[in-house]
Amino acid sequence: MNAWFADLMVLAAEGKEIELSDGGVLADFVWLIPVVPMVMAFVIVFFGKRSPLKGWGMAAGTMGFVALYGTVLFLMNTFGDPIYHEGTVHLADIGSQTLGAHIGDLMAIEWGWMVDGLSIMMYFVVGVVGLLVFIYAKGYMHGDIRYTWFFASFTLFAGGMLVLVSAPNLIQLIVGWELVGVASYLLIGHYWEEHENSSAAIKAFLTNKVADVGLFIGAIMVGTSVGSFRFSEIMAVIGEGGGDSALSRFAFWAGIALFIGAMGKSAQFPLHVWLPDAMAGPTPVSALMHAATMVTAGVYLIGRMFPFYNYDGFADETRWVIIIIGALTLLLTGLIALVQDDIKKVLAYSTLSQLGYMVVAMGAGAYTAGLFHLFTHAFFKALLFLGAGSVIHAVHSNNMSDMGGLRKYMPQTYWTFLIGSAALAGIFPLAGFWSKDEILASVSYAGSNYTTAQGGAALGNFVLVIAILGAFVTAFYMTRAVSLTFFGEYKGKAHPHESPKVMTYPLIGLAAGSVVMGFLNMPGITSFFTDSVGARILAPLDHHPESIDVVLALIGTAAAVGGIAVGYRLWFADKETQKLRDTFHIPVLYPLLERKYYIDDFYMDGIVRPVRGPVANAMNWFNGHVLDFVVNGAGFLARGVGKYVYAFDQRGLDGAINASAGATGASGGFLRVFQTGRVQQYAVMIFAGTVLLVAGFIIF
């Protein structure tokens, strides 16, 4: 343990000195958490088909292992002493460092595993939610054309996420980050026979790749100016304070760049466009992608780098950008959810909106609140997606216009979906209530305690209003979705039925999680979650409410109830309110939402098509007609000149000497051989010349 480590621990948890455990032997083997899924993904590819359960057993077993390990760690960390352990394996030296605090040191590529409150929370969420989704997928994917391949990619997906969250350095984080990206590409494009699906997969990959430019540059700036990619070294530099360290000088742009990376994976406006299209993948993929893995990666990154974003003199002045982006995402995407007919799209836009909440929290300097919402959201969003999957499975359609009245046919799906919706809407005392309330409180706190650059003051108060509006919108569209799906008359053609137990049990498990997980962090009552994610090598120093703000909680709840009431009025009683709903089709606004603010259109028509079409073709034309014109022109010119020189040589000089008609005729014939345009012969001549030259050198 480094010397600075002991000093910094004093800072931990807002001045409270806390006991840290090194996690013992349990922490020494945390490397298994990412390694087992990565290895098993390959094992399933090669041996899955021949195994008794066609690969599902291996995949679920892997997730079972992660879930168990994650749960044990989570319990130990939450109810025992917080754990801190960092394992490192040196992979290679890559050169020396000339900018940062460690000038002259070799920079290294390392692989390792981080065991602290933040990563343990993620192991738990990915493991537990992942396991339930994997179990569900056995039923949902039954009879799929690429059943084994699906579970191989799915395991890779979870494995990539675990590589990411276990990373003790930025390079490994990037590795995991991109593995998640490629696995999502495989899963979204699972049904690649349809052009639309492979296009959705490409869209997801490329949008993320655009954001990765930011991540790469941010990581490079931070890594170079610290002289190491390790989080512990980065935190050490931050702990020493701003001043004019290299990291401090680059902090603003590095902070922005890293945030751009986060905007890709966590689908923030305007890079959110890939997520709704990602619905092209099978529903279990959506469930995992929207809950525990992938979209949480961006928020996790900000969480991992949180002191960088929160300490004076570093990237704290980027927070106003973060909070604005989060707020835009929160409201704009929530509104789109109102006009969707596809139930998965409603949920997708709802995910975007909730990610907006998390990012707002991070921007408002509320580390715990943001992560807590990530944590609870993972349960109820997975639940909602799996519930939607159960419904889709029953009616063979994604569209709510083909549903209705399903509560009679599928009671378990109905009840669990209802719990999930209520949790998402933030109804007391479900999980979403506690996490959303904490975000509202944090934004309110930011409004009166931070500078504008830090996402506070006027901005904070404005965003608070948006967040409350968002709560209203959330409750509104979820009421609409529940009404259209489970109430009224059944409008579809298939014969709906309740899903098999392998699918409903995971729903029940997630519903239980959606109810109880909020109790881990009730302001003034429990602080398990705060304590466990807050205990890290450098304290996040965020503000955490000591007791519940009753007024804010009431306002938040009122917004949610209001949303439900309006939703109820509009959609519940089906026929009478048709007219009312028609008035909802407001000109300009409605098409604007329908076309998703024309952002997709702009990207396609304004960027992608021009680049793939005219710009690329222009480059290709330039290559063939300009650069090669010079090359070919030189070639033809040389040949032409050669011809005349030769002609002069033969007819002029020799001709003058010989002056005989016969010789001229013969040389003319000889000349014609040269003028056949056979470049080959010229080449051979040149070749022969070269050989002579080289030979000359050697013999010389």
Place this chain on the structure above:
Amino acid sequence: MFDNGWGLSLIVFLPLVGAGVVMAIPKANEELQKMTALAFAGVTFVLSVLLAFAFDYGAADTYQFGADLNWITAINSRYIIGVDGISLPLVVLSTFITVLAIVYSWEHWPEPHNPKAFLVLILVLATGMTGTFVALDLILFFVFFEVVLLPMYFMIGIWGDRNEITIPVFKRTTEMRLYAAIKFFLFTLFGSAFMLLGFLALYFTSGDFNGGVNTFSIEVLSEIGRAGLWGGTFSFWVFAAMFLGFAVKVPMFPLHTWLPDAHTAAPTVGSVLLAAILLKLGTYAFVRISLPILPDEARNWAWFIGVLAVIGIIYASLACLAQTDMKRLIAFSSVGHMGFVMLGIATLTDIGINAAIIGMVAHGVITGLLFFLAGSMSHRYHTREMARLGGNQKLMPVMGGILGFTAMASLGLPGLAGFWGEFMSLLAAFNPLEGLSQGLFRTLMVIGAVGTVLAAGYLLWMLQKVNFGEPSEEWAGHEFHDVDQWEMAAWAPLVVAILAIGVFPRIVFGATNDAVVQLVAKAFGG
């Protein structure tokens, strides 16, 4: 056995001996020709692996297993060879790819057949390639560098694509293989001529700083260069001359136009060798010759090389987006990837040069495999037009899977070989050698990073066109044989190499790092 340069000389010349032996075998006995060629290439590869094991990694910055013998005494050109951490990975790469090329050829002979001649050319190429990487005398280097040219010229010219093409603007029609072969040959020769001039200029002035003895020895010339004895316009013109020679080979924008044609026209194995190894002769020469011998001039040129490199990245990626021919797309992608290598070199930092070398090795295994795949696919479909392919994943699942894997590696997916070179040259560009313009190189970093998005774009769209969707009507009723045993034998090692270097980059950095750090420290004062 590696004492006195014997082992290293064997690695270089054994393939040439093999070529002689194959030539002596009667034309009809193809089986024996193949076995002989494989045996010679195989033994060479095993020797190079033994070399890598015998190599003293603690002294990776020194030349090992070397020899220094009289050769052409009249001009004091000597037979000096040796490997250090920089050349070792490239030597192993060359012998490795040569074996795979022969294995693949086993049942895949391009028209007009004639395995004997084809194998002889591969083996001669092998000698030229490894020779270039171990030569430490400029004339020796030049000879090997040129030796490579001839077999490749014949490979393209004889076994190449026989389709007629029309040259734009001039409206002349010619066979693709003839046009491409002569363009490749003349272009490289054009560069080499200048390169040779540069070498001679160094030679004739070296005596002034070397006790009156003119020398071609790279080591001695580097000593002189380090002392900064060459300067002014002289070193500018020498650098420029060598730059032309090397940049054509890399190839750097705008001297790259021979490459798409040569690659597209060449038979599969020709494209593989061209992409996997021949291009590295140019980048290697920058690291081995230009930087140490003319370090001050390298500083002056760095911005120019960096700018051209990044133009190459963006330009090639955009050109890729416009391609309809799969092989030509892969060919253009090489220009982009070599752009990252050159960007790394242009930073003149140890991180950048490390990035360049792992980038070379990664590009060798990845693009080599891509060309194998493109060759095998066009062999089966009799077309390379991506619009006509599609649904390949359905018709040939294993081939499609390997293509997908390799495309991912090519777009720089972390965990696979291609990532390190790209990421680290961007890393190096953020903080180039002191004295170089930080603002410029940081701009280049950002533009280069945008290039990775374009690269992902053209590769993913290629996969979509080729692999995904339903197979076109055209192929209904066709029987397609998925990957055969020879293909598997040639490709599996490449797949493993891509994965191994990606997961455990020390395979390359373990050899290069010390050598690179020392090179930079000596040349640019670390």
